[in-house]
Amino acid sequence: MNQIKLAIIEDDELIQESLNDFFDAQPKIDCLQISASVESFLTALKTLEKTPEVILLDINLLGMSGIDGIPLILNELPKVDIIMLTTFEDNDSIYKALCAGACSYLSKKTPLKKIQEAVEVVYDGGSYMSPSIARKIVNSYAPKPSKSDVLTPRQKEIVTGIVDGKSYKMIADDLFVSLDTVRSHIKNIYKALEINSKAELIKKSYDNEI
Structure with missing residues (x-):
């Protein structure tokens, strides 16, 4: 069975540990790298033996923001799927992240099992949004009252x-x-x-x- 090769870019050590412990226990997923910033991830990428296929990316990071880092990541990994995992749920952050190249957007309130589901859905070619994020996207396209x-x-x-x-x-x-x-x-x-x-x-x- 091919494992999904995952990388995580997150600067909160407690969240890092929680995600790492959870994904280490999932036979379908191989967590290759956890970095605290986009810059450190791009440096570590040069030494990885395997190439990440899915990335969980925070927005508020040490150094540049996750949104600003998306083009740099995609420049190095054109085929990677990026899932935003963040506390930011405002329309502007969602729009900018998706326009920059993220394919999915999750709130950090999302349960770990749902995050795993998102990784698997994205790996299979789909997209995944937290319900609250999906509602915001739908509302942004709803006709405005005259x-x-x-x-x-x-x-x-x-x-x-x-x-x-x-x-x-x-x-x-x-x-x-x-x-x-x-x-x-x-x-x-x-x-x-x-x-x-x-x-x-x-x-x-x-x-x-x-």
């Missing part, structure tokens, strides 16, 4: 009145509400649409943006 969706029916009625050239008092009379209520609605409309004037409101209406 500006009109952020206005209530009453606010849309007020916008129509303004576009028709009616005064606040006329709008209040038409809708059987107080002048203060109309002013309050208009303040909330400006905030929802991220505008500051009646002119901007009318322009957005003419441009079919609301």
Whole structure:
């Protein structure tokens, strides 16, 4: 049985030890190297008898960040699969890591068995994301609500009145509400649409943006 040749780049000694002990007990995986930085990994790579096929890579490392190190690693190991294993779950880090060449992204909260599963899935040509990461990626591609969706029916009625050239008092009379209520609605409309004037409101209406 061919073992998956794994390398780990992680600077936290407790996590290093935990991963090393776990993978040493897995017959399908051969942990070739554990490094605390991208720089030390690239140096150690020159002395390894076997070539890593999968790398678990942290972002916040000694020296350069894991994301900055991805192109350097891929330059030396063009066929290696890189799995980010990190505490960073923000959209910017996920996007930058995947754009740089990582094929999978895991939270450090991921159980060891799931990390093993990710290594095996990636080795077989797949990709693996922690559920929370996958949700962020899906949400980033979800259609964004249009500006009109952020206005209530009453606010849309007020916008129509303004576009028709009616005064606040006329709008209040038409809708059987107080002048203060109309002013309050208009303040909330400006905030929802991220505008500051009646002119901007009318322009957005003419441009079919609301």
